Amino acid sequence: MGRSPTTAPAQAPFDAAITGVGMVTAAGVGVERSWERIRAGAGTAATDVPALAGIPADFACAVTDFDPSGLIERKQMWRLDRSSQLALVAAHEAVTDSGLDRDSWDATRVGVVLGNGIGGAATWEKQHKVLLERGARKVSPLLVPMLSPNMCAGYVSMMFGARGPSLVTATACASGTTAVGTARELLRSGACDVVITGGTEAPLVPSLITGFGQMRALADRRDDLSATSRPFDADRDGFVPAEGAAVLVLERAEDARARGATIRAMVSGYGASADAFHATAPDPDGGGAELAVRAALRDAGVGPGEVDHVNAHGTATVLNDATEARMIRRVLGERPAVTSVKGVVGHSLAAAGAIEAVVTALSLQEGHIPPTANLESLDPELELDMVFKAGRDLRAEVAVSNSFGFGGQNAVLLFTRA
Amino acid sequence: MEDIYQRLLELLTSTFGLDPESIEPTSTLSALELDSLALVELSVAAQEEFDVPLEDSDLGPESTVGQAAELISGKLATV
Known part of the structure; x- marks a missing residue:
């Protein structure tokens, strides 16, 4: 890497x-x-x-x-x-x-x-x-x-x-x-x-x-x-x-x-930040989320152009997905293949980020990104390389998983292929 | 009295997941691994099941299941 x-x-x-x-x-x-x-x-x-x-x-x-x-x-x-x-x-x-x-x-x-x-x-x-x-x-x-x-x-x-x-x-x-x-x-x-x-x-x-x-x-x-x-x-x-x-x-x-353990993937970076903006609405510029992504990149020593895959927070609320998509495009460009598992498993609040960490690790290990379920017509304003309708074989080296909490509390993990 | 014991046995197994085979009339509540919180829970459940008032001091760790059944039986007789 x-x-x-x-x-x-x-x-x-x-x-x-x-x-x-x-x-x-x-x-x-x-x-x-x-x-x-x-x-x-x-x-x-x-x-x-x-x-x-x-x-x-x-x-x-x-x-x-x-x-x-x-x-x-x-x-x-x-x-x-x-x-x-x-x-x-x-x-x-x-x-x-x-x-x-x-x-x-x-x-x-x-x-x-x-x-x-x-x-x-x-x-x-x-x-x-x-x-x-x-x-x-x-x-x-x-x-x-x-x-x-x-x-x-x-x-x-x-x-x-x-x-x-x-x-x-x-x-x-x-x-x-x-x-x-x-x-x-x-x-x-x-x-x-x-x-x-x-x-x-x-x-x-x-x-x-x-x-x-x-x-x-x-x-x-x-x-x-x-x-x-x-x-x-x-x-x-x-x-x-x-x-x-x-x-x-x-x-x-x-x-x-x-000890010869099987390593599914590495957690190579972590970033956290606060929007300091509103109790439940995301900062419309995604500025707080961006701080967390950039902190995770810096922590891992990885450049923004090296991220192959994003496991998005992707809650399917109007505000989150718009803000998150703009932030991904601005910070990581158009390169990453983006997915959200919440179309399949829903939003389990505090468990969501952990479920997505496991899914991101498996995606890196198997070289396969699961699809965003129920995504039929991509919001044209979002302009992301979404993985939808079917999964995609992709030998990603670097993946980012975003999570954004009420309170404007943001956390981002960066994973690398083992 | 036998009926009270059987109902208490049922209560212990359903509330605390105890194996009925492991419970004897001479078993103490501490031997059944009921700690202080479980004793309060048992007291609450027994008051509900038998509709008798129980004090915190009525069921202690060294009370046996047989003694507990007798106690409840006695209270039922005076209600």
């Missing part, structure tokens, strides 16, 4: 090797099933989601056929909100995939960094109802440990006996990306030898999804969900909410090579 001399990195380049991946999405439980459906560009949005019964926006990309009882002891299950259950299943898959285990690492140097936004939303809603309808004495003592957003990382640490730093990052829809970037820093600083990182979210509860609906952020095609959401389409009209989790195992590249 070329390191452009004109973009001197702030520090020496640092590659974190992705040696394990795990994924639980509406496209399937497990990396293989999820990736197959993402490659096929087959959407997962459905109406009449039981968890959302009774509200107008009762559609989502929900994880079905999810049975964690094989991995999580039944006597532990009642203590775990769904957000933690999703994280544990993805983490177990990722650690198994890495070939690491408790006997092969120094537990005090194994960290856990997960993105989470909402915490135990279902637990909070349920217990609030108990309080109002049946009184304080009927409220579960598990309410606090089940709803706290940091607990997903705490439980992953417990599952593996990992005693290094354990934390959750919260940058709304960028949380998963922020987590992976932060995990890489823990390796670079020498604080950890292994970091289990990613994101999880289980936000499909009536109050929260109604809130997104009232923001007019959700797709409005209840009768045409098979073609929704549609990132970068001229007729895009909002996102479809989703749940899910994805986890990656990161190690220093030299450590991974020394």
